[in-house]
Amino acid sequence: MSKLFIAGEVLHSAGSLEELKNVKGQKAVIVTGGSSMRKSGSLDRAIGFLNEAGIETKVFEGVEEDPSSATCFDGAEVMRKFQPDWIVGLGGCSAIDAAKMMWVFYEHPDADFDEMTKPFSVPTLRNKAKFIAIPSTSGTGTETTGLAVITDREKGVKYPIVSYELTPDIAIVDGEICATMPAHVTSNTGLDALTHCVEAYVSNIEDNYADALAKGGLDIVFKNLKEAVNNPGNIKARQNMHDASFMGGLAFNNAWLGIVHSLSHQVGALYGIPHGASNAIFLPNVIRYNAKATERFPELAQVIGKETAEDLAVAVETLRSEVNNQASIKEFGISQEDWDKNLDYIANNAFADPCTGFNPRKPTVEELKDIYNACYHGEVVNF
Ligand SMILES: [Zn+2]
Structure with a gap:
C-alpha cells in the first residue's frame, strides 16, 4: 500500500x-x-x-x-x-x-x-x-x-x-x-533541496509521485538557485526555490534519502559543517558510487539537458562552485590528524544512520570511509 x-x-x-x-x-x-x-x-x-x-x-x-x-x-x-x-x-x-x-x-x-x-x-x-x-x-x-x-x-x-x-x-x-536570507544560507539550503531530489529519485523505494516531484524540484533548483543567491530581492526566484524545497521534501518524505545524508549527519554533528554544504560535497561522489547500482541517473540528467550520471555529478560540482560553496571537507579547517582520529567513528555512525537503508547501493563501512576520505580532499570517487 x-x-x-x-x-x-x-x-x-x-x-x-x-x-x-x-x-x-x-x-x-x-x-x-x-x-x-x-x-x-x-x-x-x-x-x-x-x-x-x-x-x-x-x-x-x-x-x-x-x-x-x-x-x-x-x-x-x-x-x-x-x-x-x-x-x-x-x-x-x-x-x-x-x-x-x-x-x-x-x-x-x-x-x-x-x-x-x-x-x-x-x-x-x-x-x-x-x-x-x-x-x-x-x-x-x-x-x-x-x-x-x-x-x-x-x-x-x-x-x-x-x-x-x-x-x-x-x-x-x-x-x-526568504528575501532577507543571507547568500551562504541560500546556497547551502538550496543545495540541500537539490540533494533531496536526487536521493529520493534513486532511493530503493519506487514511487511515481515522488519521482515527478524530485524531477520537478531538481529542474527548479538548477534554474533558480544562482539567481536567488546573486539577486536576493528577486521574489520570483525566492518563491521558486521555496517551491523546490517543498517538492524535494515531499519527494523524500515518501521515497526517503540515501548515504549523502548518512555521511552528512555525522560531519554536521561532530564539526558543525552546515548540512547543505556537506551534502553538496558528498553528492557528486555518491552519484558516481551509486551509478554502479542504479540505472536511474541518466533520467535525472535529462531533466537538465545532460545524459549520464557523470554529467549530473559534474553539473552539481559546477553549480556548487557557481554559488561559492566548498568542494572539500578540509576547507572547513579540519586537520588531517583530527579527521583520521574520527574517521572510524563517523563511518560507523553513517553506516548505522537510518538513511543508509534506502540507498540504492548497499555500502560497507570501508566504502563509506573511502568516500569520506575522497571528499575530505576534494577528490573523485571511482569504485
Ligand atoms: Zn537534507
Whole structure:
C-alpha cells in the first residue's frame, strides 16, 4: 500500500503568510530562532495576522542552530503553561524541527527521547494542538515532512526523529519571507533541496509521485538557485526555490534519502559543517558510487539537458562552485590528524544512520570511509 504523506493544507505563493488571518483557534505559541524573523518583520506580521484571527500568541525565541533535546524540553514547558491549540514553527529548519519536538513533549511530558530516535516511535499527536510550519529557508522541506533533526551534543550525534505524526497540518510556503536570507544560507539550503531530489529519485523505494516531484524540484533548483543567491530581492526566484524545497521534501518524505545524508549527519554533528554544504560535497561522489547500482541517473540528467550520471555529478560540482560553496571537507579547517582520529567513528555512525537503508547501493563501512576520505580532499570517487 502506498500512501502520500503531505502537509494537511499547503499555501504556496508570495504573500501567503497573510492566510494566518483565517486560522481558527484560541492560542498559539510561535517558535522561532535567533533574531532574523524579528528583524525582518515576519514575526510581527505573523503575530498581527493571528491576532486578527482572534488568536492569542506567545513567542518562544532563541532556538539555536542544530537544536538540542534540552531546548525542546524548555519549549514544551512554556507550552504546558500557556496551553496553545496551535504551534507555529517560524524560521529556518532548526526552529521548525525544535517546534515539532516541543509539540511532542507538550502533549506527552513523559515521552522518552531515546525511545523516539527509533523510527515511527512518536506517540499520537493532535490531542492538544495542531501545527503550522512557516519556513524562512528553502532547503529541508520540513514544512511537509515527518522529520525533526535533533542533536545530542554530548554524544556528537544528530538524530533524525521520524514519524508521520510530525507532518504539519498547515504549511505556508511564502517566498517573501526568504528575501532577507543571507547568500551562504541560500546556497547551502538550496543545495540541500537539490540533494533531496536526487536521493529520493534513486532511493530503493519506487514511487511515481515522488519521482515527478524530485524531477520537478531538481529542474527548479538548477534554474533558480544562482539567481536567488546573486539577486536576493528577486521574489520570483525566492518563491521558486521555496517551491523546490517543498517538492524535494515531499519527494523524500515518501521515497526517503540515501548515504549523502548518512555521511552528512555525522560531519554536521561532530564539526558543525552546515548540512547543505556537506551534502553538496558528498553528492557528486555518491552519484558516481551509486551509478554502479542504479540505472536511474541518466533520467535525472535529462531533466537538465545532460545524459549520464557523470554529467549530473559534474553539473552539481559546477553549480556548487557557481554559488561559492566548498568542494572539500578540509576547507572547513579540519586537520588531517583530527579527521583520521574520527574517521572510524563517523563511518560507523553513517553506516548505522537510518538513511543508509534506502540507498540504492548497499555500502560497507570501508566504502563509506573511502568516500569520506575522497571528499575530505576534494577528490573523485571511482569504485
Ligand atoms: Zn537534507
